[in-house]
Every structure is written in C-alpha cells, then in structure tokens.
Amino acid sequence: MRDITLCHPRLQKLAGEWLRECEKEKLSVAISETLRTALEQDLLYAQGRTRPGKIVTNAKGSEYRSQHQWGIAFDFYLTMDVNGDGKIADDSYNDSTGLFERAGTLAKKVGLAWGGDWASIKDKPHLYLSDWGSTPDRLIREYKTPEHFIKTWKMQSDEGFKMAKDGVRWWYQFADGTYAASGWHWLKEATGGTHGWYLFDESGYMLTGYQTDPAGGRYILCPDPGIHEGQCMISDEKGELRIAGEYDFENHRYHLS
Ligand SMILES: [Zn+2]
DSSP: OOOOGGGHHHHHHHHHHHHHHHHHOOEEEOOOOOOOHHHHHHHHBBTTBBSSSSOOOOOGGGGGGGGGTTTOOOOOOOOSSSSSSSGGGGGOOOOOOOOOHHHHHHHHHTTTTEGGOOOSSOOOTTEEETTOSSHHHHHHHHEEEEEEEEHHHHGGGOEEEEEEETTSOEEEEETOOOOSSEEEEEETTTTTEEEEEEEOOSSSSBBBBBEEESSEEEEEEEOOTTTTTTTTTTOTTOOOOEEEEETTTTTTTEEEE
16 A cells, blocks of 8 residues: 555654655655555565565565554655656666665654665665564564554644645644644644744645635745745744745745735
C-alpha cells in the first residue's frame, strides 16, 4: 500500500518533514510502499520461491517479521532525471550518484532510521522509526500482532499539518480531531516554527498559488514546497492580511501592489 496515513502517526509526521528537507535540497523523491498486510507480505515472500521473480524478503506474513507490517516503515524512490536522458521513470532506483544515501542522511536528520545502514542486507529505499530497534523483535514480544500495536496509536494523533493521501497536498488537524476548512486559519508550522495565514478549501485541503477567498479577495499563497508552502506571507505583525500584487517565482518573494 502507498498510503502514509495508514502508518504510525509519528512516522507520518517525520515523513512530511523528510519530504520537505528533500525539497529544500532539490532531491525529488516519492513514497512507495507503506503499511503491508499479512497477505501482501506473504505474496512478497512467495516471490522467487513459489512465484516468479527474485527473492526480495525473508519475512513471512504470518510471522510479522517486516517493519512494514507494523506501520513503522515506508519505502521511497527517486522522481528525477539522474542519468540526464530527459526521462524520470528509468531512474527510480538509479543510485549511481549516491542519491539514496543523501536521502537517507536527510531522513536521519529529521529522526528517522535508514535501511542503508543495516549490516547484512542493505535496504537503501527503506526508512523507519527506530524506537523499537532495527528489527520487529521487540514489537512481536510486546504486542504479538500488528493489530494490537495499531490500537495503541489512536490517542496519539496530535495537532498539526498532515500530508494528504496523494503525498502532495496538506491539511491541518486540530487537537480535538476536527480540521481546518473553508477559509482562513492562523496556524503554526511545526517544522519552521513560523505562524501564518493559510487558506483551505471546503474539503480541508490547503491552497497555494493565486486564490480567491470566500470573501472575494485575491491572494497569492506561497507556492514553493517547503516550510513556507501555503503561507500568506503578506500579513503584518497582528496577522492582518494584505493583498499582494504578484509572486516572483524566481526570487521567491511577493511584490506588494
Ligand atoms: Zn521497506
């Protein structure tokens, strides 16, 4: 599965921070595998054994020996032209210039652990929460099954920006479980610690670029992915909104009219 919102709340948060770090470094990546069911793990285990392909895992689904089954890991791939042939699709796993290590280093910077550091089978596209060690042994001892472990997450969904299921858009969850929608909200961005006005659509997705708010005002909201994304940076100290003329995409700043 590719849905990061199925994973441990803290993994979701750190995944978001990691994606922003990668954006800042012009490292274009995407999340592939996230939570894996026992059935999916069994199919993967069968690959190279009773099904075609080469062996990719030693973990059987029923033994819960993959971190993916516990929702504490995700895999990533590159979405950029590494070999300079003008194509992206053929470079998903092109590690010839050490990009997986760079991505792994950025992941460690935000507090994730990297499968490329494993001693035996290195797993460079694999990032995980290291709270329970580098194998699921402790989780298996303490919780027996992923179902029991996942039940303990419920109370941990804290306030803050969350990445949407498409891995591109953002939404904001309040402490009581409701979310920001339909208009302006003065919110804190956890990674950068900055406050700003953010505009949300009716479904609760944060808007960026040129937008018209419910009152008919025209605004330009920071379109640059990263810690200022979506912020209306033309508000004054009191947070009063001012209408901007246009956004200079090249120099990343607003021109006030
Ligand atoms: Zn993995």
